[in-house]
Structure formats: C-alpha cells, structure tokens
Amino acid sequence: MSTDLHRRLGMTDEEFSQVGSILGRPPADPELAMYSVMWSEHCSYKSSRAFLKDLPTDAPWVVVGPGENAGVVDIGDGWLAAIRIESHNHPSFVEPYQGAATGVGGILRDVFTMGARPIGLWNQIRFGSLDNPHNRYLLGGVVAGIAGYGNAVGVPTLGGEVEFDDTYRGNPLVNVMCLGILQRDQLVLGTAGPPGSVAILLGASTGRDGIGGASVLASTGFDEAAATKRPSVQVGDPYEEKKLIEACLELYERDLVVGVQDLGAAGLSCAASEPAARAGAGLDLDLDAVHCRETGMTAPELLMSESQERMMAFVDPVHVDDVLSVAKRWEIDASIVGTVRQGDRLRVFHDGQVVADLPASSLSDDAPLLHRPVKRPEWIEDLWAEPTRPVEADLIDSLVELLGDPSLGDPSWIYEQFDHMLFLNTIAGPGLDGSLVRVRGTSKGLAVSTDGNGALCHLDPRRGGARLVWEAALNVAVLGAKPLAIVDNLNFGNPENPEVMWQFTETLAGLSSACTEMAVPIVGGNVSFYNETDGVDIYPTPVVGMLGLADPMPPLRGTVAPGMAILSCGPAQTPNLAGSAVQRIVQGVHGGRPTDADPDVGSASIATAIRVAHEIDGAVLHDVSKGGALVALAELLIGSRVGATLSATPYVHAFGEDPHRFLCLVPADSIEETVRIAVEEGTRVELWGATTGATELRIGQTNAASIESLAAAWRGAIADRMAGGSSG
C-alpha cells in the first residue's frame, strides 16, 4: 500500500491521521476510499458546516428540516411538500449535457427518496457572455441535458432563471430544484431500520462512473499514465429513473420499506453508512451481491462508484419477496446487498472477505470541521464609495438595450425545450415571476420562485442575500401564495480565500435575518465551493428557492387588455442604482452599495400582493426586479401586444431595482378597491399610467416606442445569438 495513496484520493495528512485514530490502526484501501469520498468538500461540507448551524430552520409546519435528503413541510389536510436544491457546476463545465442531466437525476432522487412524487423541476443556470461561442455551446448543452432528462423522466420543468455575466466564464453554474408532494403517511426517512432489516440495492447496474478509467486503486497497482486518465463521466438514464420512481412509489404506497436512501455522490459508501448511523445500528455490506455492468471491479471502486439511478431500500425480511417482485414488475434490477446489525460497525465484504470494518457514523459524524479564516476585503469600502448617480440616457434607448440583453430578454428559447405542461396542473409556468401548480383534489396551489443575482451579492453579500429572500417571497405573493419555506444553493469561490469566506458568512447573515423577519424557515440547502478559474473567484451567487402555499387558489390571473390602470406599488425608488441591470448593462459600471431590504415594507408588499391577487378580479401582478419597473411593464405589454401611456418617469424610477416593489394592472373600475387594499396593508401605491388600444408605449410627452420594436429586441435576445452557432 502506497504511503501517499490518501493524498491521491484528495485527503490531507491530518485527515489520514484522524482515520488512523478512529480505526486504531492504519486503514485498508477500501476504508480509505470510503473516508476520502465521505470527507470530500462536496459530501461533508467541511468548509461550511460550522457556519450553517445558525440558520433559522424551525417553524410549526416543518416536518423534516435540513439533514435528510429533502426538506419536508406540512401544507395542510394530510398533505406534505418536499423540496431540495442542488448544484452540478463542475460536471456541467466538463460535459454540459450529461452534467446537467445527471444534476436533474440526482435532485429527483433526493425528493422521491422521501416518499414524494416529484411534480416539478426548476433550474438556475449562469454562463459567460453569449458573444463567446464556447458559452453558446455550454448553454445549448446544459439546456438540452435538462430537457433530455427532465422530459424523458416525466417530470415537468416549471421555471427557472438564466443569467449571463463574465464572472461565470470558466465557471458556469447549473443549479436544479425539485418539488414533490406526498400524503403524510407516506413519508419515508433515510434510516436503515432495526437490526435484521435487509438492504436492497435497486436500479441501474454499478460501473466505474465518476472514478478514474484505470482506478488508482486497481489491484494491479498504480500506473502513472493510467492515473492521469479522466474520470468516467456519469451518464444519466432517465428511462431507468422513471421506472425507479414508479417502483419506489409503489413500495411506499404498499408500506414495504422501513427506510430509503438514494445513491448520489459517494455512492454506496454513503447509502450504506448514513442510514445505519441514523438508525444507531451497524451494517454488513456484501459487495459481491451488487449488480454490476463491469467485471473485475475492486472493492474501492464499488464503494466509490457514482453510477446513476440507484436507490437503497431497507426492508423488513418479511417483505423482501414483495420488494423484489415490485422491482421485477417495473423492470428494474434489485440485489440483496446487506443486513442491518446491532452495534455500530459497518463491515464490507468482497470476495467473501471482510475488507472494511469501521464505525458507520464516523464517515459522516467525524468528518473534518474546518474553521476557515474569514477576512473582510479591503476593497469593499472603495467599491461602496463609488457613485451610483445615474447617467441620464434616453429612456427608450436604455429600455431597448436592456430588453435585448440575454439576461433580461425572452427566455422561451430555453423553456420551450422543457415539457412544462405534464400532469395538467400548471397554472403559471415558465416565463413569469414564479410558477404555480394546483394540487388536484384539494383547494391548494403551490408556488415556487427561484432567484439569484451575482452582481448584487458581490456588491453587498449581506444585503444581497436578504434581498433575494424578499424578492423570492414577493414572486410567490404576486401569484397569491404565502411564503412557506426556503431552500438555498450557495455558489461561491475558493473557501481557502478568506475574502470568499467573508462573502459566505455575510450572505448567510443576510439570508438568516430575512428568513427570521419573514418567519420562513430554511429547510435545506447546498453549498458549492471552488467556483474559480486561475485564482479568480466568481461573484458570490446564492440562489434562493422559495415555496409558497395558496389555499384557496386565487382566481385565474387576468389578461393584459386596453383600459387597465397601471399601479406602481411599494416604496418609492431611491436614486441608488447599485447592483442594477441598467448600471451594469447600459452604464458599464459595477459599484456602490445596494439599497437594503426593509422588513416592515417588505411584509406589507407581500400582504398587499397576496390580497390583490385574490380579491381583484382580472388583476395582473408582476414583481419589479432585474431591469426595474419599465422592463417589468414592457414584458407584460410585449406578451399581450397591448400599448400603454405612462406619466413622465424619471430614469431611476424606470430602471431602479430597489426591493419590495411590484406592478398591479387592474381594470379601471377596480382602482379604488385595489388602492384601499394597499392602504390597509400599508403599501404605498401610485398610478403610473394606463394600458391603451394603441400598439405603442408612450412615456410622458416625449418618449415613445412601438410595442413591436420592443418585442423584436426582447424576442431576439437569446434566440438570435443561439441561432447562428450553438455547436456541440
């Protein structure tokens, strides 16, 4: 056994020594393999765990908080909702289609492992500029991968967001979120159950996915050339996953399992050890029984493999035959691979021998906990001091420029590749503020919004993090839903850089305070570090996924038509454009300190939006965020081909992105009632203009543009750039 094997597996000398102390002897290769994957940053969160423990995670409606495979909340009447968000950033840079596809596969498994049927997917994808053909290749591949997997597995993709910024050149971000629903008595946890329970591996065969082509641990010994081979890229099989979903849901319905765990990163190492640890038990794992698609796999390979579409079910012995016949009916493979034991040891057998024997809980509980240094950057004060005085450009010119930018333009080139109608429950789909699905058979609707903003969070991670929570909440509120729970995906640079850790802790503080003020718990999250290239870290890019509940459902959203009043709701926009799209895109500037969220004002806006959505027939609400109020209004006009006349609008009011603001378009005879609701809830409201039968947008006396010209700019933003060359 080579003495630097642990280093080649990515472990530090301290970690290696720690393993020795836990075992009371030097580790065998298979044991080292298990610790190396379980203690990796991705699996153990060693750089972030210390800071995550103070997040607000409690509320009376939280059934399962962070720590299980997905967060679960009570939505009433015996129904639960499960949500999870995950990143697949680095794999998507290596192989965009498969990286994105396997990201979707993984997030689905996290949700249906809890007993829930997945009913919706959302993705948040970020790339460098589309002027660069390589980024067009990445966008094309990622979207095709999400579509290829999501559509074929049979779960609708209901929304998402896309952003283009140089900060992501070299580090695309691919985050995916999934929502599932279940009846309370179908909740399943990732526990191995009592001693005597049988572990059954379900789904795809195990191969060398995710490990070196000639594994560093091959029994033939280490070979220099072989070790430099690229790892075997994980390939997703949505067909296998669909069969797995149906098989698992039948197992849950018939109460045939004690616990279930999905196999994700760290494969069998995790799926065998974590459930045993949760049950306070041990496990005997027989690698010879694992169904494989490769011959001659070594014990470390079997333990580290990241082959996709696999689940581990823990079953009372009396139900084993039933489980195997369910698997057979759904045409998936199943092998009996283990038995739960008294005590706390995880024993792994291969070729009939014990090849690993360690405390099951040590793989997760004893993972390193790093206290990375945190240092406030010296440049932040200078960045805040930069003036945010807006350049007085022509309103229409700036509007057209913003609408034509891929970050703000029409995303239908992307979402028309996703099946967003499957299950016939999509009330509001992609392209709007958030998504809304009905829970058929009940009076309920579930709303989801996912929001991120790298430039904003770079300027002030604390204010940015808080504002994203408030924005996501308002996005579900305009659909008539009350914010219920959050998951967060934290995409950051190198944690060994103390300034990145400052951004991280500041973001957490912002998320925390907003969630506490709003009384919305964080029920899960994901951290992706090391998003950096050549020593340059990406902008801190937290993504918030908000779940909202509408019970009862609001009336159907109105249609934008001539003769409606355009009401601007929420606080007056300040002259501060820091962090805004207009500052970045039109002015080419990145500086200043963004306006902070205001919890009282924010709560009032949310309450107002929910009430207007429910009480004003024919109302059309739209959150004001990237691009500001004028871009938000233009989106509504373009979508419905209706014109509008607005009062003279100062530049900052048109494009500023201060939080807690939204638009209400209401029939003329509902103005009074709408204003009354706003006043009751304490939200400032202003009559901005009216929609007209003319197909132009007129602002004050001097600014006008045809709706068609605005539409042309908006529609081509992504589509025109991708038409030429999304090669690859």
Place this chain on the structure above:
Amino acid sequence: MKVGIVVFPGTNCEHDVAHALGLLGADTELVWHRETNLDGLDRIVLPGGFAHGDYLRAGAIARFSPVMGPVADAAAAGVPVLGICNGFQVLCEAGLLPGALIANRDLRFICRPVHVRVESTDSILTQAAKPGQVLRIPLNSYEGNYVPSDTTPSPTLRYCEPDGSVTDSSNPNGSTDAIAGLTAGNVAGLMPHPERAVEDFMVSTDGRVLLQSFLGT
C-alpha cells in the same frame, strides 16, 4: 364507454389522458404493456411519454410489447385506436399507421401551443369537428417530424397559422406537408396533445372536440 390506456415503461401521459377523458364522461382503465386481454374495451389510447426511453427509435421497442398484437387485432375488429405523440410513434413503428416520425427540423424539443387545421372530418379523431376548423393545442416532442410512406393518405390535421393558412413558418418541426395527424381506417395518430387543452386555465379547450370525436359523443 370503456377506454383502455396502454402504459409502456417510460409512458408518462396516461393519467393526463385518463383525467381528460374522465371530464368528458368516459370510464378509463390503464393497460400495462404486458397485458394481452383487451376484452371489454370500446376504445384504445396509446398516450404520450417516452416508452423505453425512446431508445433506438421512438416506439421501436414498444411495438413488440405483448399488448401490441391484441391492439392490432382490436383495430382490425373495428375498435377505434388513438395514438397521441409517443403513441403515434408506436403505431407507425408497428405498421398500424403509415410513415415515421423523426427528429424535429431544428433538433430541439418543442413544448408550446401550435395551431392545427381540420383537413377532414371523416376520422375517429375529427368527426365532431368542422372542416377547416382551427384548433390551438400544445405540441410536446423532439421527434415530431412526420415522414410519409407510399401509403400515407391525406392528412387529418395539418399545422397552420392562427387564421388557418398553412405556411412554412407555421410548421413547427418540418413535418412533410405540415402533417400533424392522420387516420387509417379506425386508427388515428396525432403529435399534439389534446388532453392538454381541455380545461379553462389551459392554453385552450380545443382538445375537447378531438377527444369527443374519438369517444363518439
């Protein structure tokens, strides 16, 4: 009126079709692809989805499922059979409908509403519609591009503009002759999803007339 909805591994629209037909008063039953007894079924639907992952070719493996022999027998005996999207692909591979479906012209999955024009009402799919009627129905497919064979008859539905004219730009996937749906005897197939256009909040309720035609109601 009992409608059997065939389910292959990878099919995913069976519950949607059941829901839509249920709204129109029909009794439905899911039929697993290994089932060979189709007694008592007045109608048969092959719904949308990704049977066998669409591997090899869409519908190429499904056509050999045990249920397909009995489906062909039922069709020959006069039972109306409707293939929607993936179902249409399976019927073509099985030879119950002529032609084939290949990758969309632009090589991208398409999920959006399209307009189709009723070319003929002499079909189990359109007998309750009016000739020339324009319907707005969601399309949801990657291999929706219809390629005819020698025996392809006149189409039942063609992609069109909202005003009913058939143009190049209204053809979403490059289908020859803008064919969106066709009929051979009492077997019909279409690429768009009528079950996705049956309730007020959906893109339209235009799918109802097609499903009602099929139910004969």
Place this chain on the structure above:
Amino acid sequence: MKAIVTIRRRGTIADPEGSTIQRALGDLGFDEVSAVRVNRTIELEVDDDARIQEMCERLLVNPVMEDFDIEIVT
C-alpha cells in the same frame, strides 16, 4: 476518397441505450447477445485525408466521452 469515422463511447462510460436494446433483444428471444453498444458513424468525402484526425479532435468527437477510429476508403 471517403473517410469513415467511427465514434464510440469510451469503455467504462454507461450506455443506457445499448443496455435497453440488449434487454429488448432478450425479450424477443435473442438471448445469445451479451452486450450492445451504440456507436455513431460519420462519413466524409474528401480530396485529401491529411487532416481527418484534426477534424475529429476539433469538432467531430467529444474527447471527454468518446474514442474514435478512422478508416480511409479509396
């Protein structure tokens, strides 16, 4: 002359399409099939075969996932 480029998924990378086809063949009674892999063929008509390798490396083949070989047919 014609260059026939055969593109294969690299050895240990999963081929769900191949394994589904193998299963389907088995269901139809062809149980003598022990493995199926689905490859792609690109045929190029060229005047000169000197740069076929370069075409493969730059565009035709995804080196992360695929291996290839070239056959020249005159």
